[in-house]
Each structure stands twice: as C-alpha cells, then as structure tokens.
C-alpha cells in the first residue's frame with residue numbers, strides 16, 4: 496500500500512461526497528493530512544476507512560455508521576457544530592476551524608431543537 500497515493504484517492508473521493516452535504520475539508524491542512532493518514536491505516540488494518548476519532552464496536556451495522564465520511568448519520572449533530580466530530584470536515588463557510596468546539600450529540604440535538612433545525616441542509 497502506498498499511503499500517500501491512497502490519501503490522495505480518499506481526498507478526491509471524499510470531497511465529492513461531502514460537497515453536496517454542505518461540507519468541505521478543514522482548511523487546517525496539518526489536521527486533514529493527519530486524519531487521512533489514520534484512515535488509510537484503519538482501512539488497511541480493518542477493511543474500511545473508519546473514523547479515527549470514534550471507537551468501533553465490532554457490530555458491523557453500527558460500525559458502518561462511522562465509516563468516513565459519516566456526516567449523513569450524524570447530520571444535525573455536525574450541522575450544529577459546523578464540523579464533523581474529528582474536524583476533518585467543516586461547513587463550507589468556515590474559515591477558522593479552531594473556533595468550533597466539539598459538542599456532545601445530546602447537547603447538539605437540544606440546540607437543534609431550540610433553533611428548530613431539521614435534517615434538510617444540502618439534501
């Protein structure tokens with residue numbers, strides 16, 4: 496396995512998946528490169544580019560929900576944070592990813608309810 500070429504392939508493919516969802520790669524290139532490298536290792540060891548920041552359960556159905564990009568499975572949560580859990584992706588209008596803290600799913604869903612948000616952004 497050539498890690499650099501696989502990272503480039505994942506970057507190309509993932510960009511096309513997250514774009515219609517309203518997300519882009521974080522502008523923090525160091526973080527993006529590090530996380531993609533972890534995903535290449537996870538893919539090599541476990542067969543899928545699993546999330547580097549969320550633990551696998553060994554339950555395949557559950558674990559498929561954390562194959563990158565997992566945005567469709569965590570839509571409201573990530574839309575409230577304007578980033579995914581790891582920070583590999585951010586909303587397209589984000590220029591300062593360091594300003595976006597992680598928020599628990601329960602807290603994010605409560606905020607979404609307060610704001611009347613639904614899972615409609617970007618289709």
Ligand code: SF4
Nearest residue numbers: 546563565579580581
């Ligand atoms: S939290 Fe981000 S990096 Fe992790 S799997 Fe989901 S989209 Fe990918």
